[in-house]
Amino acid sequence: MTSSNASSQEPGDTLAIDDDFDPDLLPLGDIRRYPNHRPLDCGQRAFLAVGSGVACLAAPWRDDMISAFGETTGEWALRRLRDDMLANEEGRRILAERPRIRTVEGGGSIDLEALRRLPEGSLGRAYADFLDRYGYSPDHRRTVCFVDDPELAYVMQRYREIHDLNHVLLGQGTDFLGEVVVKWFEAFQTGLPMCVTGAFLGSLRLRPKQTRRYLQEGGYLAYALRTGSDADLTINYYFERNWHQPLAEVRQQLRIEEPPNLK
Amino acid sequence: FIPKMQCRQLLRCISRSPATSSSSCFGVARRQVHQPGGFDTSFGFEEVEPGQKQDRVNQVFNPVSNSYDVMNDLMSAGLHRCWKRRFVASANPRPGWRVVDVAGGTGDIALGLLEWSRKLPGRAPPPVRVAPGDGSVDSFREAAERQTAAAEAEAPASCTVSVVDPSPSMMQVGSAKASAKGSTFASSIQWLEGRAESLPLDEASSDLYTIAFGMRNCTDLPGVLREAHRVLKPYGRFACLEFCSVENPLLSILYDEYSFRVIPPMGLLVAGDWDSYEYLVESIRRFPHQTLFANMMREAGFSAVNYEVLWPGVCCIHSGYKLPSV
Numbered sequence: 001m002t003s004s005n006a007s008s009q010e011p012g013d014t015l016a017i018d019d020d021f022d023p024d025l026l027p028l029g030d031i032r033r034y035p036n037h038r039p040l041d042c043g044q045r046a047f048l049a050v051g052s053g054v055a056c057l058a059a060p061w062r063d064d065m066i067s068a069f070g071e072t073t074g075e076w077a078l079r080r081l082r083d084d085m086l087a088n089e090e091g092r093r094i095l096a097e098r099p100r101i102r103t104v105e106g107g108g109s110i111d112l113e114a115l116r117r118l119p120e121g122s123l124g125r126a127y128a129d130f131l132d133r134y135g136y137s138p139d140h141r142r143t144v145c146f147v148d149d150p151e152l153a154y155v156m157q158r159y160r161e162i163h164d165l166n167h168v169l170l171g172q173g174t175d176f177l178g179e180v181v182v183k184w185f186e187a188f189q190t191g192l193p194m195c196v197t198g199a200f201l202g203s204l205r206l207r208p209k210q211t212r213r214y215l216q217e218g219g220y221l222a223y224a225l226r227t228g229s230d231a232d233l234t235i236n237y238y239f240e241r242n243w244h245q246p247l248a249e250v251r252q253q254l255r256i257e258e259p260p261n262l263k
Numbered sequence: 264f265i266p267k268m269q270c271r272q273l274l275r276c277i278s279r280s281p282a283t284s285s286s287s288c289f290g291v292a293r294r295q296v297h298q299p300g301g302f303d304t305s306f307g308f309e310e311v312e313p314g315q316k317q318d319r320v321n322q323v324f325n326p327v328s329n330s331y332d333v334m335n336d337l338m339s340a341g342l343h344r345c346w347k348r349r350f351v352a353s354a355n356p357r358p359g360w361r362v363v364d365v366a367g368g369t370g371d372i373a374l375g376l377l378e379w380s381r382k383l384p385g386r387a388p389p390p391v392r393v394a395p396g397d398g399s400v401d402s403f404r405e406a407a408e409r410q411t412a413a414a415e416a417e418a419p420a421s422c423t424v425s426v427v428d429p430s431p432s433m434m435q436v437g438s439a440k441a442s443a444k445g446s447t448f449a450s451s452i453q454w455l456e457g458r459a460e461s462l463p464l465d466e467a468s469s470d471l472y473t474i475a476f477g478m479r480n481c482t483d484l485p486g487v488l489r490e491a492h493r494v495l496k497p498y499g500r501f502a503c504l505e506f507c508s509v510e511n512p513l514l515s516i517l518y519d520e521y522s523f524r525v526i527p528p529m530g531l532l533v534a535g536d537w538d539s540y541e542y543l544v545e546s547i548r549r550f551p552h553q554t555l556f557a558n559m560m561r562e563a564g565f566s567a568v569n570y571e572v573l574w575p576g577v578c579c580i581h582s583g584y585k586l587p588s589v
Contacts, residue, residue, distance in 0.1 A: 048528045
């Protein structure tokens with residue numbers, strides 16, 4: 001889910017590459033393997049998984065609960081996703097270089113001004129327009145903290161950071177219907193329990209007009225399921241090197257269909 | 264079994280927006296912060312400059328003020344109410360006393376003190392002076408009743424409490440609670456923003472000084488104790504309720520596991536803040552042992568210093584008296 005809550009990110013808050021960070025020993029013997037890591041034991045993980053799941057349903061605007069739910073339940077799916085990334089050449093490069101989609105001020109490499117100046121119809125321009133339309137910033141994403149393996153934590157972080165780009169590629173807004181479509185797409189691509197439950201339970205809360213557009217022949221649900229299963233993994237796409245590419249070509253390359261226009 | 268009202272309050276807390284993460288930043292770095300010329304003070308298990316600690320404490324308490332009471336109930340399974348009731352009983356404020364309650368932002372102790380003092384009989388009315396009249400028993404009785412009623416009307420109904428707290432948002436929660444209880448309560452409490460090391464009160468102005476679960480957040484313990492000594496009247500009483508070192512080894516193991524494993528995730532779910540509650544359990548561990556704290560009180564000038572450990576052994580009440588200087 002996209003969030004509009006600012007989360008403070010200090011410099012040095014980023015997921016470091018292993019040689020930069022000295023693992024910390026915490027009280028009670030846990031080892032912190034990356035900055036912001038919060039090691040959990042089995043009982044805590046189960047407690048947080050159940051508790052955050054309940055909180056997601058009771059208070060869906062609480063993005064920290066959504067993040068916590070995704071991180072505590074995603075171990076298996078992240079491992080599978082990491083293996084898929086390793087099998088792909090560009091995915092392997094992403095895992096080695098660990099690029100972060102953050103603005104320059106936030107410690108990353110995205111220059112929003114430069115993206116806004118790109119030609120109309122390019123990926124970067126579409127992304128900048130999306131951020132401006134909803135007032136988001138890539139720095140708003142929370143940093144992963146409950147995943148123990150630093151590489152899997154990076155995969156989770158990468159997934160979280162390309163969520164907005166998935167919105168752009170699928171041509172969906174951040175209204176409930178758009179979020180459900182993107183969640184279905186991500187559920188197929190990543191297999192994360194958070195995406196699956198979010199897509200399914202979110203679709204139960206659609207308004208009648210949205211539900212019609214969702215369920216009809218050639219509607220959004222069909223589009224999401226088709227695209228989700230056919231498309232290549234967006235997490236393997238090196239967005240930071242391809243801002244200038246036309247959006248239509250990127251979609252073709254990733255085998256993402258043009259979204260239906262049902263307005 | 265949690266009663267219905269507490270369930271509702273709990274759900275309300277979960278549904279609130281999470282704390283803005285100005286408080287989450289200090290979970291990240293566990294580095295020694297050394298600056299030339301300054302000494303380090305402990306902030307949980309992170310060493311910070313004394314000047315920084317108060318800001319950090321404020322950062323902890325300002326966002327969590329709304330869910331503070333609910334979290335207290337959850338963390339102690341309601342036991343904190345029993346401890347606070349016992350604390351108020353042992354402090355025993357009489358009507359007419361001026362009490363200073365430090366770090367009492369959400370008003371639990373202040374309201375408890377007021378209720379306790381209201382239930383006590385007031386001071387005995389002064390002896391009846393009857394003007395020479397006809398000398399009959401009835402006229403004497405009437406005059407006595409009139410004078411007693413007048414004296415009782417003047418006698419204070421309860422003590423007055425000055426709550427001193429560095430966090431305005433905690434005090435807002437407290438004054439809302441006091442107004443909900445009624446104007447008699449709200450009018451007997453004064454809410455002052457300030458720190459325990461420098462109280463905005465005059466010397467020898469209070470009969471009783473109370474601090475409940477606030478001492479571990481203070482930067483300079485000897486300074487706080489000296490300040491407490493300053494504002495107390497001669498024969499005034501100092502009372503401090505605080506978590507203590509657990510003596511029983513089995514309880515200690517269970518307590519550590521519970522504190523470090525369960526409380527921070529619970530804080531994340533209910534208050535949206537893992538770091539503040541991790542800070543809380545760490546600051547408890549860094550507080551001096553109860554005997555050491557009693558010695559610190561003696562050094563600050565308190566007499567008849569004693570401590571009483573409350574069931575199940577995780578917190579205790581320290582008390583001492585200020586004797587008039589010879």
